Amino acid sequence: MKTFIVIAAHNEEKTIGKVIDDLKKHNYSNIIVVDDFSKDRTREIAERKKVAVLHHFLNRGQGAALATGNEYALRNNADIIVHFDGDGQMDVNEIRGMIAPIIEGRADITIGSRFLSKKSKIPFGKMLILLIGRIYLRLFYGVKLTDSQCGFRAMSRKAAQMIEIRQDKMEHASEILIEVFKKRIKYREIPVTIKYTKYSTKHTHHGKFHLWSGIKIAFKIMLKRLMK
Amino acid sequence: MEIIQYLLVLFVLFALSRAYLRFKERKIKIKEFIFWLLVWVFAIITVLVPSTAGNLSKILGIGRPADLIIYLAIILLFYLIFRAYVFIDSVEEKITKIVREVAIQRKKKK
Numbered sequence: 001m002k003t004f005i006v007i008a009a010h011n012e013e014k015t016i017g018k019v020i021d022d023l024k025k026h027n028y029s030n031i032i033v034v035d036d037f038s039k040d041r042t043r044e045i046a047e048r049k050k051v052a053v054l055h056h057f058l059n060r061g062q063g064a065a066l067a068t069g070n071e072y073a074l075r076n077n078a079d080i081i082v083h084f085d086g087d088g089q090m091d092v093n094e095i096r097g098m099i100a101p102i103i104e105g106r107a108d109i110t111i112g113s114r115f116l117s118k119k120s121k122i123p124f125g126k127m128l129i130l131l132i133g134r135i136y137l138r139l140f141y142g143v144k145l146t147d148s149q150c151g152f153r154a155m156s157r158k159a160a161q162m163i164e165i166r167q168d169k170m171e172h173a174s175e176i177l178i179e180v181f182k183k184r185i186k187y188r189e190i191p192v193t194i195k196y197t198k199y200s201t202k203h204t205h206h207g208k209f210h211l212w213s214g215i216k217i218a219f220k221i222m223l224k225r226l227m228k
Numbered sequence: 229m230e231i232i233q234y235l236l237v238l239f240v241l242f243a244l245s246r247a248y249l250r251f252k253e254r255k256i257k258i259k260e261f262i263f264w265l266l267v268w269v270f271a272i273i274t275v276l277v278p279s280t281a282g283n284l285s286k287i288l289g290i291g292r293p294a295d296l297i298i299y300l301a302i303i304l305l306f307y308l309i310f311r312a313y314v315f316i317d318s319v320e321e322k323i324t325k326i327v328r329e330v331a332i333q334r335k336k337k338k
Contacts (some may be wrong), residue, residue, distance in 0.1 A: 034331070054331040060324045068328040072335065168324050227314050 004030040005095070006069030006079040009060045009145040010088035013040040015027025019084070020049045022092045032072055033086070036066040042086075049056055062151075067165040074160055082125050089194050090152050098154040098190050107188035108159040109180055111145060112152030117191030129214045133174070136218055141178045145189055149173045152192050166224065171217045178221070236275045244268045267304070 005028050009016050016033065017083040023031055031051040037059040046053045054068055066083055073081045080099050085096070094112075101107040114130075130149055138144035145181055151173060155163070162183050167175045176187040180187050247264040250256045256264075274281045274297070281293035290296045 052335060054335050056327045056331055057326050058323065060327050064324045067324075068331055071328060072332050075332070166321065168320065172233065223313065224317070227317065 001032060001079040002075070002077060003080040003082065003099060004032055004069075004073035005027065005082045006032045006034065006066060006073060006082050007086045008034050008036060008065035008069065009038060009042050009046070010059065010062070010065070011038045011040050011042060012086040013038070013042050013045055014085045015088040016042050017045045017049065019086050019088055020046065020051055020090075023084075024049075026092050026095070028095070030073075030076075030078070030090075032069045034069045034072075036060060036062070036065040038067050038191040040174060046099065047091075049192070061169035061172075063165050063170070063175070065169040066172060068166070070160050079157050080154060081157075081160050083151060085151055088197070089131050090197040091193050091195070094152070094190075094192050095154070098152065098192075100149060101188045102154055102156050106186075107156075107167065108186045109153060109155040109163075110190050111147070111177070111180075112150040112192035112194075113145070113147035113189045114150060114194050116189060117193055120197055122194075123196060129211055132211075133214055133217075137174055137177060143174075143177045143181050145177060145187075147189070148177060150192065151196075152194075164222040167220065169220075171220050171224075174217060174221055175224075202219075233275055237272060240268050240272045240275065 006021065007016070012019075013079045015054055019030060020033070029197055032054065033042075033046040033051055034054045034056065035046065043053060043161045052072070054072055056065060056068065069083075070081055074195060082095055082100055084095070090112075096111065098110045101110055114122055130147065134146070137145075137148050149170075153176070159180075162185060163176055165172050165175060178186070197212045244265070247256070247261055247268070251258070251261040280294070281296055285291070285296040287292045288296065290299065
């Protein structure tokens with residue numbers, strides 16, 4: 001089974017090197033870093049680590065970067081694709097648990113959940129917004145999951161081909177879940193631990209996820225589906 | 229006829245000619261042309277026979293004729309904004325596709 005790890009990176013020079021080293025230490029050799037037009041040394045650092053680096057010549061957002069990684073992995077005969085963050089929030093040890101159900105054929109996509117394990121210390125404000133997001137997706141799209149915004153996921157080749165990521169920005173997380181339920185892809189939720197470090201909450205999208213962006217996400221999802 | 233009526237009629241004719249030219253160039257579809265035709269024909273009728281708006285607003289139960297015009301204008305504007313949003317979104321999607329393909333092709337060459 002050829003497993004690809006896709007990292008969408010935007011200005012992650014401080015953490016990307018360590019994340020790649022960690023992945024290599026755990027014998028993940030097919031690593032794709034999609035540099036989404038970073039203004040720092042992200043691209044340079046990733047290239048020096050001898051992993052596949054794809055470079056967006058314009059900033060297109062995390063969703064677009066992940067879709068680029070998926071496309072590249074599929075063209076290189078990936079059997080399993082894992083979405084992983086470049087900011088050091090996720091635990092490399094947990095990848096094994098994410099891909100196991102796919103290898104065993106029990107699921108085509110596994111979705112990380114911060115709520116199934118009690119180890120993630122989610123800031124209260126964020127927890128509230130995640131809850132609203134969860135209710136929204138449940139009511140409108142029948143998505144029955146505990147965590148609607150987790151970026152940690154693994155999918156089989158089949159699932160990656162079926163899921164169309166059209167939302168370029170943060171809306172892709174919800175979009176993928178809606179696709180999973182609409183196309184009846186076999187899913188499984190896996191408890192994951194997300195570390196909320198000072199760096200990750202200050203320097204990445206995770207910190208910026210406020211109520212307003214939540215409303216914007218809901219609005220964009222509805223509009224995009226209206227347009228189809 | 230008042231001066232404002234001449235000016236408005238001229239403007240509407242200008243707008244109609246634009247829509248017709250777009251249609252002849254096949255830049256817009258027949259449905260869109262008919263839509264614009266209806267909008268501007270309604271506009272010209274209300275300009276020339278102001279009582280039309282009065283009668284229509286009475287039928288619809290809207291107090292003042294001017295209110296009816298404002299309501300219609302707002303609905304039209306909302307619709308146009310939505311259309312513009314859809315257009316921008318499809319352009320954005322195309323840009324992403326180009327950026328993606330370039331990223332993948334460049335990687336292959338190395």
